[in-house]
Amino acid sequence: MKCGIVDVGSNTIRLSIYHWEGQTFKLLMNKKEMAGLAGYIKNGLLSDSGILVACRVLAGFKALLRNFDIADLYVFGTASLRNIVNTEEALETIEAVTGIKVEVLSGADEAAFSFLGATVGGGAPGSGMLADVGGGSTELVAYRDGAITSGCSLPMGSLSLFTKHVSGLFPTKEERKAIRSDVKEELEKAKTAGLRCSHLTGVGGTFRAAAKLCNDLSGADPDNRIIPAGEIHALYKGLKKGDQDTLRQILRSVPDRVHTILPGLAILTAILDAYKVSTVSVSACGVREGYLLRRVMEGTSHDQ
Incomplete structure (x- = not known):
């Protein structure tokens, strides 16, 4: 199976595409955008401009996966969405604009x-x-x-x-x-x-x-x-x-x-x-690979 995992970070938004089977996986491709979302935060609020930057990048990644005939896309946010006061508003806007649900990871x-x-x-x-x-x-x-x-x-x-x-x-x-x-x-x-x-x-x-x-x-x-x-x-x-x-x-x-x-x-x-x-x-691997293992591979095996 193939899937895309996106990490919406404060500096970069990164897409990794994996092929996985059972308990093993292989990285097929990485792509990143220097979104700089932390620069759009003022007084704890992620600005509308910052939210739209995230939407633009995520929509582009979604289109890329569609071109590769990959349907499974998982998106999570870290401090960029966790440490702001308008998290829910940002998530709702992203979903409304792109159709993508973003999971915000706890620290x-x-x-x-x-x-x-x-x-x-x-x-x-x-x-x-x-x-x-x-x-x-x-x-x-x-x-x-x-x-x-x-x-x-x-x-x-x-x-x-x-x-x-x-x-x-x-x-x-x-x-x-x-x-x-x-x-x-x-x-x-x-x-x-x-x-x-x-x-x-x-x-x-x-x-x-x-x-x-x-x-x-x-x-x-x-x-x-x-x-x-x-x-x-x-x-x-x-x-x-x-x-x-x-x-x-x-x-x-x-x-x-x-x-x-x-x-x-x-x-x-x-x-x-x-x-x-x-x-x-x-390490060459980190949070995206951990998310793949715990949320995607383990979660899918439990559903079967």
Whole structure:
């Protein structure tokens, strides 16, 4: 069977198309749109313009699946729709315009699905910690012997911090301090605070972008997914200093994240410091694969 799964995030809206049979699945295609929904939120409200951006992207994805003769489309929202005061209005408008029902995941479900996806992708072995840094939220999960022991969702992401604190393209020194203060405050409130973990599994676009930049700058294999914490700290330091080689590499490697990479790295480096992390493995799988397994594959097997 084939299906499409869409993650309506605060920074990107991503479509993944899978073929699945029984308990196995294969990714056929990925497509993303940099919707930047967090930039349309003011005083907790997602504006009409932001809702229509989501409608436009979702309608396009729906048409794409129709061209591929794929009828099954599952759409979920994360912090982009969870952390606003007009969630119901947004969902009703999206359904009225596109005919698509969107499920809004709780922070706990998002964390659990990210962990499940990373586990299936081989990115979260044994015991340790997982972090999923998105555009509008950050999920932290501690696990032991393949089971979650504690977890939480924090209302901070690369785009939401940029929107809240940054007036230009790159944050000033004072803006970086404000971002760092917010991140530190949220991490101190996390259920996982006080834990120590030398190895961290990273999920999400911010981790993938950081890994790509580190690999490109160091000359490592582009497919390398094991990144020393020191390289991520060095990347953040180079960007803060305005190092021209590092800035040019951003434009070559991750141009769509030129404005969010610094706030994202502020979150990443704070997590590495807080949990005394020495190495990071970046998972190829995450919340969409977890959703596929739990909501689609398990749900379908129960219905049969």
